[in-house]
Amino acid sequence: MAAAETGARELHGAGIISAIKASGVEYVLAVPDIVTSSGLLAPIAHDKDLRLIRVCKEDECIGIASGLFYADKRALILIQYTGFLDSINAIRGIAVEYKQPICMMIGLLGHEPDLAPRASPRYGVRIIEPICDDMGIAHHLISLDSDVGKIPPAIENAYRTSEPVALLIGRRPKSADRQGSDDEEG
Amino acid sequence: MMKRDECFRILARHIGKEAVVATYSSAVDWVEIAPRTLNYLSIGAMGLDSSHGLGLALGRPDKRVIVLQGDGSLLMNLGSLVTIAAVAPKNLIHLVAQNDTYEANGSQPIPNPKVDFAGIARSSGYAACYDFSDLKNFEQQIGHVLEQQGPVFATLHVEPSKKLKYDYPGMYDPKKREAFKAQWRS
Numbered sequence: 258m259a260a261a262e263t264g265a266r267e268l269h270g271a272g273i274i275s276a277i278k279a280s281g282v283e284y285v286l287a288v289p290d291i292v293t294s295s296g297l298l299a300p301i302a303h304d305k306d307l308r309l310i311r312v313c314k315e316d317e318c319i320g321i322a323s324g325l326f327y328a329d330k331r332a333l334i335l336i337q338y339t340g341f342l343d344s345i346n347a348i349r350g351i352a353v354e355y356k357q358p359i360c361m362m363i364g365l366l367g368h369e370p371d372l373a374p375r376a377s378p379r380y381g382v383r384i385i386e387p388i389c390d391d392m393g394i395a396h397h398l399i400s401l402d403s404d405v406g407k408i409p410p411a412i413e414n415a416y417r418t419s420e421p422v423a424l425l426i427g428r429r430p431k432s433a434d435r436q437g438s439d440d441e442e443g
Numbered sequence: 444m445m446k447r448d449e450c451f452r453i454l455a456r457h458i459g460k461e462a463v464v465a466t467y468s469s470a471v472d473w474v475e476i477a478p479r480t481l482n483y484l485s486i487g488a489m490g491l492d493s494s495h496g497l498g499l500a501l502g503r504p505d506k507r508v509i510v511l512q513g514d515g516s517l518l519m520n521l522g523s524l525v526t527i528a529a530v531a532p533k534n535l536i537h538l539v540a541q542n543d544t545y546e547a548n549g550s551q552p553i554p555n556p557k558v559d560f561a562g563i564a565r566s567s568g569y570a571a572c573y574d575f576s577d578l579k580n581f582e583q584q585i586g587h588v589l590e591q592q593g594p595v596f597a598t599l600h601v602e603p604s605k606k607l608k609y610d611y612p613g614m615y616d617p618k619k620r621e622a623f624k625a626q627w628r629s
Contacts, residue, residue: 324498
């Protein structure tokens with residue numbers, strides 16, 4: 258019986274990748290994140306429809322995405338919440354003050370998937386949504402396969418309104434060839 | 444030792460339809476010498492000049508991008524050298540004016556003026572790297588440097604300049620970003 262029929266609380270990377278492509282994204286700019294490493298980054302690296310740019314530090318992604326935006330090229334930034342926090346000044350300047358469609362997919366390392374992020378016992382996770390709210394950054398929690406449908410309209414809206422968006426990955430996505438796990442490793 | 448504005452006057456003779464990314468003190472000198480729509484001045488956060496340049500170069504591989512970065516800026520984003528070298532955009536020229544100071548922030552010294560930026564760029568994998576400290580040599584070579592297949596890197600060893608007037612509201616005027624975008628997409 259399929260997971261959907263059993264109501265399993267799962268998140269599959271393949272569905273997220275399809276949603277990224279359906280959003281018109283050409284470039285994925287990434288620093289490895291253990292939450293999304295096997296379920297998203299590894300398959301994206303082999304996906305011929307997406308161009309993966311591996312960067313050294315997360316704020317580079319914000320500058321690269323901005324440069325691509327001037328040529329009307331869509332990019333998705335794939336990082337961990339720690340990298341989001343490290344990049345706050347770049348996000349403040351480029352995404353918020355310049356009003357640019359910087360689209361971020363952020364792994365919530367250490368998040369307990371069945372809790373709301375604001376209720377996380379982990380301080381770093383707990384503050385992400387309030388920071389987005391304070392900065393006026395739209396955010397969406399992607400924890401289940403049923404959440405994946407939020408991705409294309411969120412990215413479309415970011416480009417239509419020229420505003421940033423944060424897609425918070427609340428559960429480790431399963432890869433096609435390897436079962437994901439919610440266990441913390443990194 | 445050269446003066447930055449003298450180098451830029453020579454460089455300006457070779458500039459046509461390229462995007463020129465210039466920030467802080469380099470931007471002040473460059474805009475005075477070569478005011479033009481395809482000057483890209485809004486980078487949002489210090490150090491991201493080179494990352495914006497990479498995004499621009501990827502977005503329009505049919506056009507050339509010249510980054511005029513300061514040594515303080517590059518030190519804040521040294522990893523971008525590794526990222527740019529890995530992506531290897533053929534249309535990116537990366538020039539760093541090294542005056543050994545954070546000039547825009549009170550002319551305080553950089554942590555180590557002995558840093559060899561061209562050496563780091565070379566070992567990171569840039570296609571061609573140069574060091575210039577003599578203006579006549581720079582004048583003779585810059586045409587050749589700009590014709591090389593990128594990514595190309597050059598350090599311009601320059602003196603700290605006279606006291607500059609920083610017109611940040613003028614540089615970061617949203618109308619300039621809009622005008623750049625319209626011309627860069629055409």
